[in-house]
Amino acid sequence: NYTTKAKNAQEAHEAIRPTDFMRTPASVRQYLDADQARLYEIVWKRAIASQMQPxxxxxxxxxxxxxxxxxxxxxxxxxxxxxxxxxIAAYTEQKxxxxxxxxxxxxxxxxxxxxxxxxxxxxxxxxxxPPPRYSEASLIKKLEELGIGRPSTYTAILKTLEDRDYVTLDKRKLLPQAKGRLLSAFLESFFERYVEYDFTA
Incomplete structure (x- = not known):
């Protein structure tokens, strides 16, 4: 059963999932090329795992x-x-x-x-x-926890951070740049109320 994870989240579209769980990756592999079979296996395992106990x-x-x-x-x-x-018995997400x-x-x-x-x-x-740098995935997870944005805006948020050189992506980690540090310090010094998590959410 699917439930909302974040209290303030505006949920996105229906998930991509198999129409019949009995159509296992092994049973449909003969009808697919290698890339399609791999993609179907990922989707099938994730869908099965989402219905299992933690x-x-x-x-x-x-x-x-x-x-x-x-x-x-x-x-x-x-x-x-x-x-x-x-x-985990059905699907273990790669770290x-x-x-x-x-x-x-x-x-x-x-x-x-x-x-x-x-x-x-x-x-x-x-x-x-020190605590590890955020990756794109871990930053999105943090935004969800704080109730900031919604699934349809997460990609745009990340793109803006990178396009404006606030951060750079290095080995899948987001590294803050001088421009981003300066902006963050400025906003926290002069507009503290407006950049607090509860106000943004």
Whole structure:
């Protein structure tokens, strides 16, 4: 069942979806060329996934005591464990980039007190990173959450940001430019009320 995601959103046109879910990608492949078959598979899987239950993913921190003779060390692994596949069983949307976020890493099933075998030791240095830059997809998602714009205007918003050199697209990330930073600082300094999220939405 489809429901509105954003409270103030003006919904767009009907989604592109199969007319019959029994027409699986495998059953229609013989009637399509390679590009058509790939497109149909994407649409079919997304449509099926949209009707399935959400996945249940548990954010987990595992604390491990490594012992070598009289010496010991406390190790920690942070990641996620899938408790229920849900829509992931039918369709997993490809990530924009390989995430380095600790909480996005999949952990195997581990029980408290379980004895673990050492497979390898790798020493790496890790520093805290600032929040990632918006991609076009993540910016649209944020606009939806804030109730700004509607599906039919998102493309125009992104195009305006790029056409006016407020941002540039680099490796699928939106990088603010000097012109955009200057405009943002000016508006926040002199027109703060008019650029607040609740006013814009």
């Amino acid at each position: 996945a249940e993913i548990e954010r987990t921190t595992v604390e491990i005591e490594a012992v070598n003779g009289a010496r010991s060390a406390e190790l920690r692994a942070v990641g996620s464990v899938v408790r229920f596949d849900g829509f 924009e980039e390989d995430s380095e976020d600790e909480e996005d890493r999949r952990l195997p099933e581990i029980r408290a007190g379980e004895q673990l075998d050492r497979e390898a030791i790798n020493a790496t240095q890790h520093t805290t990173e």
